Amino acid sequence: MLNYDIVVIGGGPAGMAAALKAKECGVDSILILERAETLGGILEQCIHTGFGLHYFGEELSGPEYADRFISLVDEQKIEYKTDTMALEITENNVVYAVNKTDGLLEIQSKAVILAMGCRERPRGALNIAGSRASGVMSAGTAQKYVNIDGYMPGKKVVILGSGDIGLIMARRMTLEGAEVKVVCELMPYSSGLTRNIVQCLDDFNIPLRLSCTVIGIHGKDRVEGVTIANVDENRRPIPGTEEYIECDTLLLSVGLIPENELTRAVGIELDPVTSGAVVDENRETSHNGVFACGNVLHVHDLVDYVTLESQTAGEGAARYVLGGNNEPEYITTKGVNGVRYIVPQKVNIKNDGDVKLYFRVGQVYKNAKTVVKYNGEEIISKKRPRLAPGEMESVIIKNDMLKGFAEGGIIEISVEE
Amino acid sequence: MNYDVAVIGAGVIGSLIARELSRYDVSVALVEKCNDMAMATSKANSAIVHAGFDAKPGSMKAKMNVEGTALMPALCKDLSVPFKPVGSLVVAFSDEEMVTLHELLERGKGNGVPGLEIYDVEKLREEEPFISEEAKGALWAPSAGIVCPYELTIAAVENAVVNGTEFIRNFEVNKIDFADGIFTLSNGESEINAKYVVNAAGVFCDEIAALIGDDSICTMPRKGEYMLCDKSIGHLANHTIFQCPSKMGKGILVTPTVDGNLLIGPSALDIEDKTDVTTTAGTLADVLTAAKRSVPCLTTREVITSFAGLRAHCTRDDFIIEPSEKNAQFINVAGIESPGLSSAPAIGLYVKDMLIKELGAAEKADFKSEREEPVRFRHMSNEERKAIIAKNPAYGRIICRCETITEGEILDAIHAPAGARDVDGVKRRTRAGMGRCQGGFCGSKVVELLARELGVEINEITKCGGNSKILYDRTK
Known part of the structure; x- marks a missing residue:
């Protein structure tokens, strides 16, 4: 049996940031487990730029963003094992x-940080x-084939879903000589970042059809075409709007699901909306000493926010390992009226810092307000010219405000038009 | 090449016939038009081993079903194929249907089905807590079970090949000549000679028979659409739950699978195109509605994939297992619709008996009846895992995260007798890509492994043979 203070599951941006922060906070015995051949996670295949604008104030590619952390991991001599898959976490935090090379590893840890990321629907x-012809794949799988393996998965492409990966792949496939015929989006708005719609679709004259979906896939061995149709307000196809589009590939960018199989197996409480763990402001889950951060906790739109959140988790895990946590007194958070979820779901009011609450809205709003209430009383209100499901919002609860709260209280965030 | 017997069609029927023949001192070619075995009806059906109360007494269906079901557990054990004797329930939703249950009970007794019993609603609810409030009672058949039909087929072929059968893929028979007591099967490029031909071509049986001028068979594909649900709702059915049968078949069932998923379906629609295995939104919606009649809490939220298969329905409305009127050396095994899977072990024996009597061959002394159990890392204890990785480190590398499938298992699948040649072949043999992400992560790794092991470029690897290529040219 191996022994570490902290085992980090996942060596992507979340796992690396959490490990580095824990190290900075004074924990030396840290092991990162990564299932891919290298550290870096999904960033390794994201060769486009746009990463790091918030965190580094620079525009980096995915591998460049990852490299900065990989270098730090090496510099800080944090141990890691690649090509290593975590199979199970036990009640007592044995991983x-x-x-x-090592075969089956049995690792006793004081704290575990879950940073497994997410998968595509x-x-x-x-x-x-x-x-069920060949030629239907998720946009991320196509991205791997193009950017890592160097092969084209198709030539005439329809993309379903206007999530960021779908938008990025529309541009990528076009640059590689494929014809992207249309991007269909079931909802009346795109869930991708505005900058990606402009830079990946508009700049290449790729049509984005909102309230539209794929209702049929045709072709015996390989895809030969798809049927698309407009949908009504209940997202049901409208008869008579069907349109056949000839293509050899259908890429799907229809949502991401946090990969919480390990989390679920150890019995950690999950939030049905985020599909991630229920956590406090340190990103500690319902299981003592198990923390979660990054896309395994909730799906982020920017890696910069993943990094920040993971540093919070790394710091929390370090404090857990080094001791000094007092008995917590929790208040809970709750998204209402247009706010789908808030992370963290609970906050320890004895915390001695400010607490940033991240949240997501369920639809597009223009000129609305986000309102924070404590036990029904408005405490913060922010005017927002535009709110969209694709862009995460946040609000800071100052520590002096926190100190005025009482155990069992409820913070609600809502959208008011 | 010259053989004593050529079996056309490597579905579960042809494969088990070949496997039974491989016990004897005869040379056998198992001829398949696709890139792998179990590529049609055998990979897309209800995966049920029926007790045998449905078929008309005295029919071939009744005889083969009851015999086949009795043989199934031992066969699956020999071939290391998962079989679960979960039993089945036919649920009645009205007093009239309760009468039907009693008719089925009597018919079943006549067919020799063991252990049939009528459950009242209390007993039914005890067995199936999620059953509809509307249910009135059920017919319980303890001898029914579930099996993985493509795994059974793959295992049968592997075992047949180990015992000397030649598995010939990508050979679509489009011409059959007969001269001097020998058939010559041709695909337009090469030829296979055989003294006897077994026509086990599923929905294409009529077309194969027609190649020797036998127009007595008329196959009408009857499409069934299914939805497969995540393991997280596998507990909604403990047994195979049928509704009362109709003229078109046994109706919509809700059943656990051997892998712990939940399967619902099939619809039943007579179609023209024998290659049409597309699903349709309307039919899938109907399947769900019908399934909810049995288990009301089902939703589409847990559906991980949907698929369609074709039943090889024949106008004669019974299994046709007999020499052709045109040529006694040509055995038709046609119209093997439900309960074809359940009957397959018995059909294998029956056809073997017919041929061995003619050929007068002796049993081989060195026949290996058992197929070695494939490594299943996900089912191993930690001690077993340590040991197997120590023996071969490839078992230490997880390729499919959702189903915990290792590189070692995938290499085994590729290098098995009659091994996998495409991504779906690896998937059916190992379950890599069958989990929640449906190959999103592991698909490209499986492609890499196939290319490496088969010594080809990765853009030559297909999803399921033919033109089902996955990758085109290199990027710029």
Whole structure:
């Protein structure tokens, strides 16, 4: 059995930032487990730029952003094992993992940081009718084929879903000589970042069809075309609007799901809206000493926010390991009236810093207000010219405000038009 | 090449016939038009081993079903294929349907089905807590079970190949000549000679028979659409839950699978196109509505994939297992619709008996009846895992995260007798890509492994043979 103070599961941006912060806070015995061949996570295949604007004040590519952290991990001599898959976390924070060189690893840790990221929703989850021909894949899988393996997964492409990966891949496939015929979005708005719609679609004259979906996939062996149709306000296809589009590839960018199989197996409480763990402001889960951060906790739109959140988790895990946590007194947070979720879901009012609450709205709002209430009483209000589901919002609860709260209180955030 | 017997079609029927023949001193070619076995009906059906109360007494269906079901557990054990004797329930929703249950009970007794019993609603609810409030009672059949149909087919072929059968893929028979007591099967490029031909071509049985001028078979594909749900709702059915049968089949069922998922379906629609396995939104919605009649809490939220399969329905409305009227050396095994999977072990024996009597061959002394159990890392204890990785480190590298499938298992699948040649072949043999992400992560790794092991470029690897390529040219 190996022994570490902190085991970090996942060596992407979340895991690396959490490990570095924990190290900075004085924990030396840290091990990162990464299932891919290298550290860096999904950033390694995101060769476009746009990363780091908030955190570094520079525009970096995904691998460049990851490299800065990989270098720091090396500099700080934080141990890591790549090509290593965590299989199980036990009640007592023993982590079982496996790789080719060590075989089955049994690692006793004081704290565990979950940073496994997320996966893409597959076709099956959408139940799109038609054939099961080759040529239907998630946008992220296509991104790997193009950017890592160097092969084109198709030439005439339809993309379903205007999430950021879908938008990025529309541009990427176009630059590689493919014809992207249309990007269809089920909702009346795109869930991608505005800058990606402009830079990846508008600049390349790729049409974005809102309130539109793919209702049929055609082709025996390889996709030969898809049928798209407009949808009504209940997202049901409108008869008579069907349109056949010839293509050899359908890329899906229809949502991301936090990968919480390990989390679920150890019995950690999950938030049904985020599909991630329920956490406090240190990102500690319902299981003592287990923390979560990054896309495994809730899906972020910018890696910069992943980094910041993971530093919070790293600091929390370090404090847990080094001792000094007092008995917490929690208040809970709750998104209402247009706010889908808030992370963290609970806050320890004995915390001695400010607490930043991240939240997401359920639809597009123009000239609205976000209102924070404590036990029904308005405490903060912010005017927002535009709110969209694709862009995460945040609000800071100052420590002096926190000190005035009492255990069991409720913070609610809502949208008011 | 010259063989004693050529079996056309490597579905579960053809494969088990070949496997039974491989016990004897005869040379057998198993000829398949696709890139792998189990590529049609055998990979897309209800995966049920029926007790045998549905079929008309005295029919081939009734005889083969009851015999096949009795043989299934031991066969699955020999071939290391998962079989679960979960039993089945036919649920009645009205007093009239309760009468039907009693008719089925009597018919089942006549067919020799063991252990049939009528459950009242209390007993039914005890067995199936999620059953509809509307249910009135059920017919309980303890001998029914569930099996993985493509795994059974793959295992049968592997075992047949180990015992000397030749598995010939990508050979679409489009011409059959007969001269001097020998058939010559041709695909337009090469030829296979055989003294006997077994026509086990599923929905294409009529077309294969027509190649020797036998027009007695008329196959009408009957499409069934299914939805497969995540393991997280696998507990909604403990047994295979049927509704009362109709003229078109056994109706919509809700059943656990051997892998712990929940399967619902099938619809039943007679179609023209024998290659049409597309799903349709309307039919899938109907399937769900019908399934909810049995288990009301089902939703589409947990659906991980949907698929369609074709039943090889014949106008004669019974299994046709007999020499062709045109040529006694040509055995038709046609119209094997439900309960075809359940009957497959018995059909294998029956056809073997017919041929061995003609060929007069002796049993081989060195026949290996058992197929070695494939490594299943996900089912191993930690001690077993340590040991297997120590033996071969490839078992220490997880390729499919959702189903915990290792590189070692994928290499085994590729290098098995009659091993995998495409991504779906790896998937059916190992479950890599069958989990929640449906190959999103592991798909590209499986492509890499296939290319490496088969010694080809990665853009030559297909999803399921033919033109189902995955990658085109290199990027700029």
